[in-house]
Amino acid sequence: MNRLQKANEYIRNNKTKTTNRPYFHFSPEIGWMNDPNGFSFYKGKYHLFYQYYPYDIVWNDMHWGHAKTEDFITWEYLPVALANDKAYDANGCFSGSAIEKDGNLYLMYTGHIDPNLGFDRDEREVAERQCIAFSKDGVTFEKYEQNPVIGEKQLPEGYLICDFRDPKVLEVDGVYYCVLAVRNVQRRGEIIMFQSTNLLDWAFHSSIYQAKFEDNLLLECPDLFHVDGKSVLLFSEMPCDPEYQEVVQNTTAYVIGEMDFEKGIFTPEKKGLLDYGQTFYAPQSTEGKNHERLLIGWMHRWHQTLPPKEYGFNGMMSLPRKLTIQHGELTQQAAIQHEAYFKQIVSLENKQLQNEVFDIESEGAGYLKLHFSRSSSTKFMVEFHKKDTTSTRIHVDVTNNRISYDSDYGNQGIITINDCFRDDENTLEFYVDLHSVELFINDGEKVATFTSYDQDKGKTISISAQHNIELTHVHFEGFLS
Known part of the structure; x- marks a missing residue:
């Protein structure tokens, strides 16, 4: 043979x-x-x-x-x-x-x-x-x-x-x-x-x-x-x-x-x-x-x-x-077709957050898109694969024009991306799968990929802010497995 x-x-x-x-x-x-x-x-x-x-x-x-x-x-x-x-x-x-x-x-x-x-x-x-x-x-x-x-x-x-x-x-x-x-x-x-x-x-x-x-x-x-x-x-x-x-x-x-x-x-x-x-x-x-x-x-x-x-x-x-x-x-x-494989779960306009956590149950895979303006947001955090106190955390610092992320999975330390935002409306798109998150900033002007094979990761997506912010649109589609 x-x-x-x-x-x-x-x-x-x-x-x-x-x-x-x-x-x-x-x-x-x-x-x-x-x-x-x-x-x-x-x-x-x-x-x-x-x-x-x-x-x-x-x-x-x-x-x-x-x-x-x-x-x-x-x-x-x-x-x-x-x-x-x-x-x-x-x-x-x-x-x-x-x-x-x-x-x-x-x-x-x-x-x-x-x-x-x-x-x-x-x-x-x-x-x-x-x-x-x-x-x-x-x-x-x-x-x-x-x-x-x-x-x-x-x-x-x-x-x-x-x-x-x-x-x-x-x-x-x-x-x-x-x-x-x-x-x-x-x-x-x-x-x-x-x-x-x-x-x-x-x-x-x-x-x-x-x-x-x-x-x-x-x-x-x-x-x-x-x-x-x-x-x-x-x-x-x-x-x-x-x-x-x-x-x-x-x-x-x-x-x-x-x-x-x-x-x-x-x-x-x-x-x-x-x-x-x-x-x-x-x-x-x-x-x-x-x-x-x-x-x-x-x-x-x-x-x-x-x-x-x-x-x-x-x-x-x-x-x-x-x-x-x-x-x-x-x-x-x-470059994938959403219509055939993803189903809309959440679609909210003008979501206000202050000292609260907004959870989305993702079943482990899906697509999240956030819209916000620099004038109505300061700092907020998006967590993926959340389970109890463990997650992958995306820190969105609008005031200082940067995004950083760290995770309890994968041991990669803190990664920071500078000069992320436009003066007016901004978008963040996240594709989350069982072992990965892909982030597309403002229609792909910048992209970041995170990968971890840790077992028993959570399935919850959380959005939170300590100070008052407004997300002009929150859109989540779950993957049809």
């Missing part, structure tokens, strides 16, 4: 053992999941591939899991698409992307070689090279017999093959381009670009973005696309070496600018954070069925307590987010 067959048989025989999976955030049937890969719209369905290890709830040999959907709530799980069964990907089929060509779906991924599987890293033994697999039906994939297609021969001097990964492919005017993350000889992160006319033969084109030496960053999971007349480059940031682990957070950034594909020059104009929480990483975008730009990311729990073993799974994706540029900033709005 080969590795692909073994993985699919294991999933079939054990997937019913998982428990406590989220209601409307994508999670694996069983086992570990991290980065979204190959996010694409193919033959009328959205396809999502993902870094996957079905046999345990911890990271190990990376496969590519696979599922498809029409609405991002109901998913059809498909057979595992890739397993690490070749000499060039013996220690993992790492992250990559998908693109359609001549009706076939092509996957481009990183073949990872590391005899120690990262647990005792020796860079002299680590190599990452880019590989191709293709499919006529979008389900069964064949690896290209001349893999890898980008390796030492194509990688210029000045870059390290030990950290050279995460190809994101796009097509512009009949030419294919691939952006890749790499570590340079200064041991810092860089985004480089290759080009091809057929997806199989690739040549180095240019370096389009470099991390500053003093920022001590390694860059991962690049993405490049066009939206609202601008080019946008995404990448995830991590410490470039273990010595910076305590001072550099794992975050995801965007840079708005202009990409000259012919010259291979990206001119940055504005940099920002995609997510202000500490549990969002490695997002990937695709063009949607209506030509909108959609994004989905991994809601991770790195360096934190694992889910209970009996859950049988570890890993969730964010909700899909529609990307637009408003007033020079990248905005994100949840």
